[in-house]
Amino acid sequence: xxxxxxxxFTVGVTAARRHEELSALLxxxxxxxxxxxxxxxxxxSDDALLLSATRQMLASPVDDxxxxxxxxxxxxxxxxxxxxxxxxxxxxxxxxxxxxRGPKARGAVRAAGMAEAWSPESESCEEVLRHLLREDLTGRxxxxxxxxxxxxxxxxxxxxxxxxVLEVPxxxxxxxxxxxxxxxxxxxxVAGTLDAITFTSAPAVAATLAVADERGSGEPLLDALRxxxxxACVGAVTAAPLERRRVPTVRPDRAxxxxxxxxxxxxxxxxRSDRIVVRGHTLELRGHAVLVDxxxxxxxxxxxxxxxxxxERPGHVxxxxxxxxxxxSGTGPGGPWQARLQPDEHAVEMAxxxxxxxxxxxxxxxxxxxxxxxxxxxPAAESAGP
Numbered sequence: 001x002x003x004x005x006x007x008x009f010t011v012g013v014t015a016a017r018r019h020e021e022l023s024a025l026l027x028x029x030x031x032x033x034x035x036x037x038x039x040x041x042x043x044x045s046d047d048a049l050l051l052s053a054t055r056q057m058l059a060s061p062v063d064d065x066x067x068x069x070x071x072x073x074x075x076x077x078x079x080x081x082x083x084x085x086x087x088x089x090x091x092x093x094x095x096x097x098x099x100x101r102g103p104k105a106r107g108a109v110r111a112a113g114m115a116e117a118w119s120p121e122s123e124s125c126e127e128v129l130r131h132l133l134r135e136d137l138t139g140r141x142x143x144x145x146x147x148x149x150x151x152x153x154x155x156x157x158x159x160x161x162x163x164x165v166l167e168v169p170x171x172x173x174x175x176x177x178x179x180x181x182x183x184x185x186x187x188x189x190v191a192g193t194l195d196a197i198t199f200t201s202a203p204a205v206a207a208t209l210a211v212a213d214e215r216g217s218g219e220p221l222l223d224a225l226r227x228x229x230x231x232a233c234v235g236a237v238t239a240a241p242l243e244r245r246r247v248p249t250v251r252p253d254r255a256x257x258x259x260x261x262x263x264x265x266x267x268x269x270x271x272r273s274d275r276i277v278v279r280g281h282t283l284e285l286r287g288h289a290v291l292v293d294x295x296x297x298x299x300x301x302x303x304x305x306x307x308x309x310x311x312e313r314p315g316h317v318x319x320x321x322x323x324x325x326x327x328x329s330g331t332g333p334g335g336p337w338q339a340r341l342q343p344d345e346h347a348v349e350m351a352x353x354x355x356x357x358x359x360x361x362x363x364x365x366x367x368x369x370x371x372x373x374x375x376x377x378x379p380a381a382e383s384a385g386p
Contacts, residue, residue: 001359002294003028003030003291003294003295003296004007004027004028004029004030005028005265005266005268005269006026006029006030006031006264006265006268007030007031007032007289007291007296008030008270008273008287008288008289008290008291008296008298009030009032009195009196009272009286009287009288010032010188010193010194010195010196010266010287010288011026011031011033011034011126011194011195011196011197011198011232011257011268012033012034012035012036012173012180012185012188012189012194012196012197012198013033013034013035013036013198014036014037014038014039014185014198014199014200014204014207014208015037015198015199015200015201015204016037016038016039016040016041016173016176016200016204017071017200018110018200018257019035019037019298020197020296021201021257021259022028022200022257022260023035024041025257025258025261026196026198026261026264027032028177029265030136030296032288034129034184034185034188034194035181036182036184036185037182038176038182038199038204038205038207038211039173039175039180039201039203039204039207039382040173040174040175040176040177041071041148041171041172041174042171042173042174042379044088044332047169049169050079050168050169050170051083053166053167053169053264054076054079054080054085054089054168055085056068056166057089057092057143057168058089058092058165059186060090060141061092061141062092062095062096062141062142062143062166063096063097063140063142064096064097064098064099064132064140064142064143065096065097065098065099065142065143065144065145066099066101066128066142066143066144066145066154067098067099067100067101067105067106067116067145068101068125068145068146068147068151069101069104069105069108069145069147070103070104070105070107070108071104071108071146071171071173072145072146072148072361073105073108073109073145074103074108074112075106075170075171076089076145076168076170077090077112079170080238082195085138088131090113090114091111091252092347093114093300094114096115096143097117097129098114098115098117099116099117099118099119099122099128099132100116100118100204101120101123101125101128102119102120102123102255103123103254103255103256103283105119108117111189113302114117115241116132117191123235123236123237123255124184124236124237124362125154125237126153127349128143128154129153129154129157129158132158132161133157133161133358136162137158137162137163138162138163139160139162139163139164139237140160140164140261141163141164141166142158142163142165142166143166143167143168144158144165144166144167144168144296145168145170145242146167146168146169146170146339148171148172148173148201148203148254148335149172149173152166152374155167155357158273160320168355170258173201173203173207175207176207178291179211180235182207182208182211183211183215185197185208186212186215186217186221187210187215187217188206189221189224189225189229190217190220190221190224192224193287193288193301193336194229194287195229195230195268195272195287196229196232196268196272196385197225197229197230197231198228198232198233198234198260198264199231199232199233199234199238199242200233200234200238200257200260201234201238202237202240202241203243204238205233205238205241208221209221209222209241213303218225222245223234223245225242225247226246226247226248226280228272229252230250230264230267230268230271230272231247231248231249232249232250232251232263232264232267233249233250233251233260234251234252234255234256234257234260235251235252235255236248236251236255238251238255239265245312249257250263250264250267250268251263269286270375272286272287273285273286274308274311274376276311276314276377277377278314278364278375278376278377279294279361279363279364279376279377280372281361283311283359283364285304285307285308285311286294286320286331288304290304290307290358290359290362292359292361297358297359297360298358299348299355299358300354301328301355302328302347302350302351302354303351303355303358305326305327305328305351306326306327306348306351306352306355306373307350307355308326309322309323309326310365310373310374310375311375313379314373314377314379315370315374315376315377315378315379316367316374316379317372317373317374318372318373319371319372319373320345320348320349320373321330322374323348323373324344324345324347324348324351327347327348327351335374352365352367352373363376364376
């Protein structure tokens with residue numbers, strides 16, 4: 001039976017909301033999930049700013065309302081209900097032209113019994129601004145429901161065009177209460193023990209990069225994301241801060257958690273696995289495991305490091321000295337004090353022995369006396385070099 005598409009991979013989850021759902025979907029496809037919230041959602045339901053903005057909405061008509069997030073719009077209506085203002089707010093919204101930034105915002109508007117006049121394909125505030133700027137905005141009153149932080153590109157652009165802008169702060173993003181899980185996630189990404197990180201909001205990306213910068217790991221993290229760790233983003237808005245830093249991203253056509261998982265499940269096995277045929281058996285190397293003829297076999301760090309080194313030069317002998325260089329520090333039979341020591345040839349022999357047991361097929365790894373080890377297959381051609 002074939003393994004699940006994400007079996008053998010470790011995936012980080014940084015979401016503040018619906019992280020249980022996202023983690024469950026990833027685990028259902030075989031992933032090992034590391035949860036490290038990057039941010040938290042702070043409701044402004046008792047905040048004077050939201051009440052003030054709502055009252056300004058009701059004080060005089062608005063021409064346009066920009067709804068940026070589904071959760072923000074729903075929270076606004078629920079909070080207004082608690083103040084006894086929901087019916088008045090809905091009446092005011094029905095009298096305005098509603099622009100919904102994306103499918104979640106559009107769905108929330110429709111669920112409330114209203115209809116949007118327009119919604120962009122890209123789900124970006126930039127496209128919303130371009131759409132509005134096609135008209136003369138002089139004197140128009142436009143309400144913008146914010147999504148956790150100011151949106152100056154949109155609001156300032158509208159003001160420069162002559163509109164009066166009412167900003168509606170429904171909630172805000174704040175750093176996670178405990179930053180330690182996110183710090184560990186950054187360390188894992190830099191160390192190469194993480195295969196992918198999922199992001200469901202641009203603030204989560206910013207918070208992750210900020211934590212890395214605080215620990216002096218900003219550039220190492222970006223380098224990992226550009227090379228060996230897949231950045232999976234729910235949509236274009238979330239991906240933008242990474243893509244501006246030349247980080248390639250995986251994102252679905254539709255900004256949905258389920259679609260995000262499907263996109264990652266299609267991409268990660270292609271990008272982060274190596275397949276080799278050894279003595280008629282197919283080995284597929286994944287993050288923390290190897291598929292042997294389609295059967296998943298978890299592998300600990302030291303044996304996996306040996307296997308990767310051998311797989312880089314299939315059929316060629318890799319010396320014990322070279323294998324010492326790829327083993328994690330502290331590999332060996334000693335206690336915690338040995339983490340200060342570099343691996344020796346005995347540690348290599350132990351890692352090879354464990355690897356042979358894990359693979360469960362005799363003869364896949366050959367010992368070449370006084371030289372080292374090799375995968376038992378025809379040597380792949382090597383470049384002659386410059």
